[in-house]
Amino acid sequence: MAFVFTRVDDRAIHGQTVTLWSKIYQNSGILLIDDEISNDPMMRRIYKNAAVGVNVYIYTVEEALQKAKQAAASEKSYLLIARTPLVFEQLYKGGVDIGKKLTLGPVSQSEGRKLLAQFTSLSKDEIAACNFLSEQGLEIVFQNIPTTPAVDWKSIRIEP
């Protein structure tokens, strides 16, 4: 099985992930790919505890080039989460099958980021990463929670 659900979410793993997405997409665990979190023992611990009854694996991008590849090749299903689309661009270019669809969840507005959808803000580099993945044939949508309609990446007009 490839990853059954691939998501950008700058809160990484939180209530909506745990209660909604991980129940809709039955899975054997969540892979969280983030250099900063992976190298911070306190943050690791918080996110490991975040999902009740769900295995959470945390990797740096470099580790994920191997581990996410292994998970994608497994017979079991996994969810793949990162806080920025830049990670997915790196994984894709590193030969990881990140799935056919990328869901953009909440990403907060910070310096250099522009609000593109109700909950999602991205920087120029992040927009470029999404455009790259879109050109590779990935379906990209904005969707915060499963009960709200998904908005297609291609339907959003993004000023350069």
Place this chain on the structure above:
Amino acid sequence: MIGILIISHGPLAEGILESSRFFYDDHRCIRTQVLAKEDDPSAFFQTLKHACEAFEDVEDILILTDIPGGTPANTAQMLMQDNPHIRLLSGVNLMMALDAVLSREMYDLDALAQHCRQSAIDSIQLIGGQEYAETDDVNAEF
């Protein structure tokens, strides 16, 4: 269809419904009925009966309540005497209410009640006070 009715001592039920808006937009299947401090407990039976009848397109009702043996729970049981389409689950928390709404189309009434009971229990976790064992993710097998 299964309707979800949350009942409580005071505004807990309404608070749970309000908090569930973080996770769910469509609240047509979920209603609340609170027993206020100044209410006459003996009148709560009729209030609850009306609350159950107010559901549209609903045959079965899962009632979630706070304390087993409290007036809301006891009154609900009186209602259940004449209605085989009601189940009552006590110890309501946000996870129980969310799962009731999210999973209600996947189960029949009894299975939904069991599922929500387990989900509520699983959401109660003690964190801290014990040695934390870091798992070896780098050598994890998938």
